[in-house]
Amino acid sequence: MPKIVDHAKQKHLVAEAALRIIRRSGLEQATVRNISKEAGLSVGSMRHYFSTQAELFAFCMNLFVQRVQSRVEALPSEGPVVPNLKLVLMQFVPVDEDRIMEMEVWLSFNAKALIFPELKRLSEEMQAGLQQASQFVIDTLLQQQLAKPGLDVELEVEKLNALVDGLAIHQLMHPGRLDAGRNESIIEQHLYSLCKVEE
Numbered sequence: 001m002p003k004i005v006d007h008a009k010q011k012h013l014v015a016e017a018a019l020r021i022i023r024r025s026g027l028e029q030a031t032v033r034n035i036s037k038e039a040g041l042s043v044g045s046m047r048h049y050f051s052t053q054a055e056l057f058a059f060c061m062n063l064f065v066q067r068v069q070s071r072v073e074a075l076p077s078e079g080p081v082v083p084n085l086k087l088v089l090m091q092f093v094p095v096d097e098d099r100i101m102e103m104e105v106w107l108s109f110n111a112k113a114l115i116f117p118e119l120k121r122l123s124e125e126m127q128a129g130l131q132q133a134s135q136f137v138i139d140t141l142l143q144q145q146l147a148k149p150g151l152d153v154e155l156e157v158e159k160l161n162a163l164v165d166g167l168a169i170h171q172l173m174h175p176g177r178l179d180a181g182r183n184e185s186i187i188e189q190h191l192y193s194l195c196k197v198e199e
Contacts, residue, residue: 007049010049011049014041014050015060015063017038018056018060019060019063021038022060027057027112030056030057031053032046032047032050035056053116054116058122061109061122064102064106067098067102068092072091075087081140081141081146082191082192082195083188085141085191086184086187088133088136089134089164090184090187092129092133092165093164093167094168095171095180100172100175103171104172109123109126130164133164134157134158134161137160138153138156138157138194141194146196147196156194160190163187163190164187167187
């Protein structure tokens, strides 16, 4: 009787092998040959699941997106609004081992997107993730009637996006200069600056 292979599960095993290599040695070492060895598969089997390296990179980056989404979904929805919104934005700042790896891979992936045009769309979609999170934060402040009157929504979304993106890059390039608490404080203070003053 022929062996039944769960292709979706196998693709995830391959992707997890790729992530282990990326964590150890960086995206440059995530070659089909290295990943097939790590996953215990032949190069031919690997190509059955991912016909190109770009396809494998795209699959791995989608896994990272899912990781961020899972963290955000697990955050508390009850309680004070601004501290909860701060926690959403902190998922994009590399202040622990997992988020540092995600940010390093994200930067490497963007460099790959310049080489592989088929990755450009995914790169843009991932960049849109932070933009959507920023939009969600500003919209929530408005819905909860916390935002200052006359707030320029479009401008504030762009400013918040730039702030978090800048903190993320700064944290990766200059680790240890700002600790997690300092990053949280900067984001929280900015969020409170968008809120109306209680009388």
